[in-house]
Amino acid sequence: MARMSEPDPSSPGQSGPDPASGLRDAVTAAARNFSGDQSLRPSLESSPRPEMGDYSSNAAMVMSKSLGRPPREVAAELSALIEADLGDLLDRTEIAGPGFINLFLADEWYRRAITSLADGGWKVPPVERPERILVESVSANPTGPLTAASGRHAAHGDAITRLLRATGHEVSTEYYVNDGGTQIENFAASIAARMTGAEPPEDGYRGEYVSGLADRAGAEGIGPDELELLARAGVGWMVESIRASLIRFGVEMDGFFSERSLYEEGLVERGIERLREAGHTFEQDGALWLRTSEFGDDKDRVLVRSGGEPTYFGADVAYHADKVERGFTRLIDVLGADHHGYIARMAAAIQSMERPGISFEVQILQMIHLIEGGRRTKMSKRAGDIVTLDELLDDIGSDAARFFLLQRSSDRTMDLDLDLARSQSSENPVYYVQYAHARIQSILRKAAGSGRECGSDGPTRVAVDPSEKALIERLLDYPAEVHEAASRLAPHRICAYATEVAAAYHAFYRDCQVIGAEGEGLEASRLNLCRVTGETIKRSLALLGISAPDRM
Template identity: 55%
Template sequence: MPPTDSIADLKGAVEVAARALRDGEPTEPAPTLDRPPKPDLGDYSSNAAMLLAGPLGDNPRAVAERLRGELEGSLGGDGSLDRVEVAGPGFVNLFLSDAWYRRALAVLVAAGDDLGPEPTASPEKIVVEFVSANPTGPLHVGGGRGGAYGDAVVRLLSAIGHEVEREYYINDAGTQITNFARSISARIKGEELPEDGYKGDYVAELGETIAAEGIDPDDLEAVGSRGIELMIDAVRATLSRFGVEMDTWFSERSLVERGDVDAALAKLDAGGHTYQHEGALWLRTTTFGDDKDRVLIRSDGEPTYLMPDIAYHWDKLERGFDRLINVLGADHHGYVARLRASIEALGADPESFEALIMSLVHIVEDGQRAQMSKRSGDFVSLDDLIDDIGVDAVRWFMLWRSHETTVDIDLALARKQASDNPVYYVQYAHARIASILRKAVDEGSAVPESIDPGERSEPLAASEKALIKRLLEFPNEVRESAARRAPHRICAYSTAVAADFHAFYRDCQVVGAEGEGVEASRLALCLAAKRTIAGALGLLGISAPERM
C-alpha cells in the first residue's frame, strides 16, 4: 500500500480544523474536498464552513475565516500551504505549495505499482455471477458486455480488499434444452427444423460432430447433453480469450439431481410461505415486498424457472458468501424483487442479494445496427467481434459507459489507430511514456524509483501539478468505482490521466531537462503516470502496451 494518501491527508486536516471549531465534535456529513471548477480558485476546495454554520450559529463566510486560521496553522507549519482563500458563500479554497506537490510525487513513486486504495475495513466474501448465457449457442456480444462488466466489477471489488469469486450458472435444464436437442437431431437426420428450434449454422456443425461420435440422433437426452458440453467448451474458450476466467461453472441440472430444489421447497413450506391455488403451488413473495405472489410449481407439476433459482441462491449462501451479486440482462428488471423476496423467505438477509441490470449493446457498421438472436441464427458472436477489433477495444467499448446505458460499438471508430479512438488514446499514452523512459536510459539517465522532495530547485509547471493531482485521485477513483459498481469511471479516469500526461509532455522537456533535480522529478512523474495508467487499464482487463 502507498505510505500515505496525500489527498486523504488534506481532507483529514480539514476535518481536524472543523472539529477544532466544535470542541472536538465531528461534522456530519463529513466535509468534502474537491477540485474547484477553475484553477484560479485553488487546488482544492471544501464546503466545511457551510456545514458548520448551522451548528455554530454563525454565517458561513465568518466560519470560513476561522477555518482559514486553523488550516494556516496546521498545513502552513509543514510548508504544504501557499495560502487559503475564502470564496463565494463560504468555500475554503486551498492553494498548495510546490513543496506539497514534490512530497506527493515522492509518495507516488515510492508506492511502486501499488497505487490503489487501502483495503476496506469490512471485507466480504462475494460471488459475482455473470454471463450465464443459455448453453444453446455461441456467446454473442450481449453476453460479452456482461462478461466485460462482471469481470471488471470483480477486479474492482478485489482491489479494495474483498474476497471475490466469478461464477457462471449453466442453464442446462428446461424446455430450451429440449428444443436445442431437437434442433441438433433434425440437422443430423436432414429433417426440417422444429418451429421453435435453433437455426444457426453452428447447430449443423454440432450435428456433424455428434453424428461423428456415433450418438443416436433419436436419443434426445444424449444429443442434448453432448450439445451442451460442446457449447460450454466453446463459451469457456471464448471467455478465456476475452480474459475472463470463471472460478466456478455451476450446473442447474446438478441442483435437481442432488435434491437441492426439493430441499429449498421444503424449507419454504416449513416457513409457511407457500400455498396451493388453482392446482399450483405459490410463494407469498408479497409478504416480502414483491408486487404479486409467484408460482413455484405449475398445476402440471413442473417447476417454474424461479424454483431452481431459489435453490441456487440458497446454495450460494450455504457456501458462505456474504454477498450475492448477479449481473443480469436488460429483460430481468421484474425478476429482482421476486428473487430478493424469495431469499428473505428462506430466512436470509435480502440485502445480501444485489442485481446489476445490463442495458443493451449494439454493433454499428455503416450506420446500421446488427441484430442478435440465437434462434434465428442471425447474430454477431463475441469471437467475431474480437477477430475484428481485438480484445482491448471490445472490452473498452463495452465498459466506457454505465452498464445501465445502451452502448453502440461503432466498428469504424474501434478499428482506428488514432487519438479519437479512446482506447488507443489511453494505451498510446502508456506506450509513449515507456518510450520516454527507454530514451532516458539510452542517454545515460537513471529512472528514479524514489526521489528526495528537496532535491529540485526549479518551480513546478502548472501541467506538472495537474498531472500529479490527477494521479493522486486514483485510490479514491478505485474506491468509488467499486462502491458504485461503475468501471466506466475508470475509463473516464484513465482518459483524463492520458490527457493530463499529453499536456505535461507538450509543455515540459523531460529527458535532458535543465535545473537541479528537474529531469529526475519529471522522469519520476512519467513513471508514476505509466504505473497508474497500467493499473487503471488492468482493472478493466485491458493491456498496457510498451510499444505501439
Template identity: 45%
Template sequence: MSLYARIAHKIERNLAEAAAKAKTQGELNFGELPSFVLEEPRERQHGDLATNLGMVLAKQVKRSPREVAEILIRHLETENTWIESSEIAGPGFINFRLNPRWLGGVIPEVLREGKAYGRVNLGRGEKVQVEFVSANPTGLLHMGNARGAALGDSLASLLEMAGYEVSREFYINDAGNQIHNFALSLEARYFQILGQDAPIPEGGYHGEDLLDTVQRLIDRDGSKYLSMDAGLRREFLVRYALAEKMGQIRETLKDFGVEYDVWFSEQSLHDSGFVRSTMEEMEKKGYIYEKEGALWLKSTLFGDEKDEVVVRSNGIPTYFAADIAYHRNKFERGFDQVINIWGADHHGHVARMKGAMAALGIAPERLQIILMQLVRLIQNGEVVRMSKRSGQYITLRELMDEVGKDAARFTFILRDPDSTVEFDLDLAKSQSADNPVYYIQYAYARLCSILRQAGEMESEAGIPGERELELLLDSQEERALLKKMADFPDEISLAARLLEPHRLARYVLDLAGLFHTFYNSHRVLVEEEDLRRARLALIRSTRQVIANVLGILGVSAPERM
C-alpha cells in the first residue's frame, strides 16, 4: 500500500469511528454503517480527498446530508491523518485538504525501494497465464500481431509487479485447415519457381515471403521433390516452412522485447489424443450430440445463435474443438486465471469458449479475454492499405526498422485495446514533444544529465532529512511531481485489477510532463546546499519511477539522447 493510500485508509477508518461515536452519543441513529467512498475529487480546487458518507447516511438517520456531514466532522479524529482542514460542499460532500508536509515521505519511500517501488501484493502469488500473439505460422508477423505483442507483454509485466506469478505463452497453430492450405500454397510456389504453371489455391497464402522460403529450399536441394509423392512433398514443405517461420517469429518477437515461457503446439493436442478425450468428456456430460455423421456442441446453451460443429463427418476435429481442448489443458496445468488477447474479429468466439469451459466444470470467470481492435497505419497523412492474404502488409520487422522498438511498443500500449490505433509513422519517428515516447525518454535523459552534472558537487547521494525535504513543499511544481510519484503503487493496483496497461503509459506521460514543467520553472543545482540536496533527491526519485514504468512497458530508458 502506498503512502497516499495509507493516509486515505487511516482517514476512512477515522470516518467510520466518527459515525460510531455520533451513534453512541445519540446524534445519529442508524443500523449498519453503509459503504461509502473516499476519493480524490475531480476538481483539484475542492481539496485532496472527498467523501460521500454524510450523503449515504442521511436517509437512514432522517437528517439532511449537510447536517450529517457537520456531525461527522465534529467527531472526526484528525491526529496522524495529515488533515489540515475539512469543509462541506454541495449537497453534503466532505472535502479534506491535507497538509502538504505528507509529501515529504514520498522521496524516502521511492529511494529506499528503488526498482521495487510500485510493487504491490494484489495477486498474492496467484498463477496467471497470458496467451498473446499466437499468430498462424504461415507468414510474417504484421501490425496487428505487433499490437498484441506489446499489449500482452506489458500486461504480463504489470501483473508480475502486482504480485501474480505469470507465464507468457504462444499457441502455435500448426494443425488444421490453414496448414493444409499452407502446404498447397508452398507447393504451388515450388512449382512456379521451377517453371511450372501452378496457381495459388483458393484460400491459399499469397505472401511473397513464401517465395523466399521456397527459393531457399530450392537453393539447398534443387528440384528433387518434384518427383516425390504429392502427400509426402507437401508434408516436407510444411515441415521445412514451419520451422523457418517459427524461427523468424521467435527472433522477431525477441527483438521486440518479448520472450515467452511456453511455446505450445496445437498438433501436440491431436497427437496425444487430448482433443478426442476432451470431446468424449463433453459428450459424456451431455453437451455434444451427433447429427449427419458430425459431432455438434450445444453452444446455443451459451448464447450462440446456432450449435457448432466440433468433429466433422470425416472424423477430423474442427479448430474450435482443438481450442476447447487447449483451454482445458491450460487449467489442468494449474493456472488460477487465464487471459487471452484476441483480435476483435473473434468477439463471437468469447461466449462460446466461456460456455465450453463451464460445460467442462471450469468457472468461466477464470477465463478473461481482451479483444483488441485494428491498427491503421498512417503515412504522409494517408492510410496505408494492408492485406495479409494479398501479401501487401507491413511486417513487424519492417515497423521496427522504420521507427524502432520503443516507439512501436509505446504507441500500441498508449491506447485502450478497444480503440483503433492510428499508427502515424511520421510522428513515431519525430524527435519532438508531439511524439509521446520521445517526450518521455527525453525527460529521462535530462534527469540523467542533471545527475551527471551534479556528480562533482554531490559526494553524498543519500536520502535528505525531513527539514531539507520540506524545502520542496513551497513550490506547486514540486508538490505536483511528488504527488504523482506517490500515486504510482495505486496506479499499479488499479491497472492490474482492470487489466489495463495503457493506464501506465498515460501515467508516465503525465509524470514526464510534470517533470518538464518543474525543470522549466526551477533550477536544481542551486548554491543553497540543503535545497540542492532536496531537489537532487527529487530528480533521482523521478528518474527511478520513470524507469520502473518503462520497464513494465518494455520501453528502454536511455541515459543520453
C-alpha cells in the first residue's frame, strides 16, 4: 500500500489545512506524545480492505515493546488521542489484528482533500538538501547505431533525471563518447574496407550502416587510406545519428563528452598527475598503477600502460575528475551489467581524489533480451545483427517503448518479446493509463462545452462514493511516490503508480456519474476530481517521458 506524504515544512497549504498531512501529523503526534520518543515514525497507509477502514497505522505495535505493554492495549489509548485531535474529520477508529489502528474517515475529510489537491496539494516538496548531480548514461560506443538495449539505458537515465529534478535537485545529463582507442581504428578500417569493396577486418564492424558511412565518406572526398579522417568523420556522423535517435525517443542530453577531447585538452595528463601527487600511484613493470586496492578494489589498476599510453580506465578517471572539477557533488553512472566489475575501481579512484563530500554511485542495468520469432535476437554490434532503437520505435512507438523499458526494476534482466510488443500494441499497459487521461479530457471538454462549473466546488451533502475515496487516496500519494521513486532511482515505481491511478479512475468512472450528477455541488466536485486526476496522470507520465494524449 502506498504511503502518504511525509510532513514537510515547505508545503503548508495556502488555503487551510491539508487533510493528508493533518492526518499524518495527528497519528505521529499521538504516538510521540504517548511514548515520549520524538523519533518515532509510525506508518500510515491506505487500508488493504474496506472493512479495515480508510487508513491504518502500526503506531501501537512499534512502541509496545519499549513500553512493555501489549500492542492492542496501547492502540486503544492511542486511538483516543487521535480521535480527539481529528474531531469531526474522523468517524471512528478500530483496533484490529495484532494491534493496527484502523481509521474510518468522515466524508468531509475526502471533500477537503479534493479541494486541497486542486489548490496544489499534489505539489512535490523539494528535498531538504538539493544536490548538483551529473547523470551519465547510454555512453554507447559511437561505432554503430543505438540498440534497443541502449534504449533501456536512455529511458532509465532520462527518467531518473526527471525524477531527481522533480524533487528539487539540479541535474545535468551527459553521454561519454568513446571516440578513441583501438575500436575506433577498427571502425575506420571497416569503413575504408567498404569503400574499396573489401570485407571489414576480422574484429571490424559489419553492419549495413558501415556501407552507408563509406558512401558518405566517398561523397565528401575522403580517401580509404585516410584512416584518421575516416575515424573522426565516422564518429561524428554516428554521434549525430545517435543524438537524433535519442531525441526521437524524447531524450535530450545536456552534453556529449568526447574521450578524445580529454587528451587534446590535457585533462588525462592533469588528472593522472593529480593522483600521483596525492601519493596513490606507483610504477611497476614500466606502467603507472593506481592503488585502488587501498579503497576496496580487489586489485590495483593500470592508469598508464608501459608504452606510455593511458588505459581506458585512466581516461575515465580523468573524465570523472573533470566532473568533480565542474562542481558536481553527486555522480551517477548508468552502466550495463557487463560493467559491474568496473564499479569498485572507479569508486576507489574517486576516493583517491580525496575530495570529501563527493558521492559516486553506479546504477547497473541488467541486460535486455529481445525475443523475436520465439528466440533471442543476437545483439552484436560488430556482426551488425542488431535491433536498433530506431527499429524498436518504428515497431511500437516511443510511448510504448518507454513504458515497456521502464516498467521493470532496473536490476532485473528483462525479456522484451518484439512480436508481442507489436501485436498487442493496443493492449499495451501504457494505453491503459493514457486512455484514462483521454477519457477525463473528453468529460472536461464536454463539461466546458456546456458551460459547467469545473473549478470551485461547493460543499455537498452527498455521500462520498467508495470509488471516489480510493481515487482520492491514490492522488494524495503522488508527492510521496515521486520522492520514493527519486530517492531509490526507481522509475518503474511510477509506472506502477500511474497504472494504479488509472485503475482507480476507471472504477470511479464506472460508479460515479460526473456530468449531471444530482446533488448540490456534486457535479462541480466530481469535475474537480476528474481534473486533478488528469493532471496527476499527465505529470506521472511526464516523469517517464511519456505523452498524455487528450483523445484516443
